[in-house]
Amino acid sequence: MTIIPTIRVQREDFDLQAEVDRLSKGKPDIGAVVTFSGLCRDEGGTLSALELEHYPGMAEAEMTRIGELAIERFGLKGLTAIHRYGKIVAGENIVLVVAAAPHRQAAFDGANFVMDFLKTSAPFWKKEHHKGGHAGDWIAAKDADDTARDRWK
Incomplete structure (x- = not known):
């Protein structure tokens, strides 16, 4: 069975637990789920927000390519990558990667790989x-x- 990554580029926030559940519930071959959630930090109290822009269509295509590489390389059983765009205030979510695998190391490596390439x-x-x-x-x-990216080559 071919595993297809779930890729989204969206303005609205995401729910980490809902994404984990969507990827892993009812899948007995998954033994580990690793998440990475990137937040907008305030840079020592000086930053109010980040404005994120993307190249529509190309961003999703590149994220899909990266996700497919991670699935193949680490034997992932599921992968979700969500990246927000627009004005994001300090403390809000920017990016989420959820990697699911039979074992923890593959899930950790898959999530790291995806973030390094994103x-x-x-x-x-x-x-x-x-x-x-x-x-x-x-x-x-x-x-x-x-x-960080080059260590995977």
């Missing part, structure tokens, strides 16, 4: 909005993200 390969851009109302710059990619 950070570097999926066409999303972030702009900071600082407290006091002024918009900052678009955030540049970090070398550390490329290094």
Whole structure:
């Protein structure tokens, strides 16, 4: 049976427990579920929000490609990846990855793999909005993200 990743790019928030249940309930071959939830942090009290933009269609296609690679590489029994866009205030959810596998290590590795590639390969851009109302710059990619991705090659 072919496992197809669930991929969503959406403005609205997500419910972590509902996504875990949707992926794992009634599937006795799943022995481990690993979740990663990325939140908008306030950067020491200076940031009020992040504005996230994406390339519609291409973002979903790249996320699907990454998800399919993770499923194949780690033998995942299910994978969900959700990425939000729009203006997201400090403390709110940005991204969710749920990886399900027969054993914990595959689930951990699958979730890590997906996040490392989402950070570097999926066409999303972030702009900071600082407290006091002024918009900052678009955030540049970090070398550390490329290094994290490259460990999977």
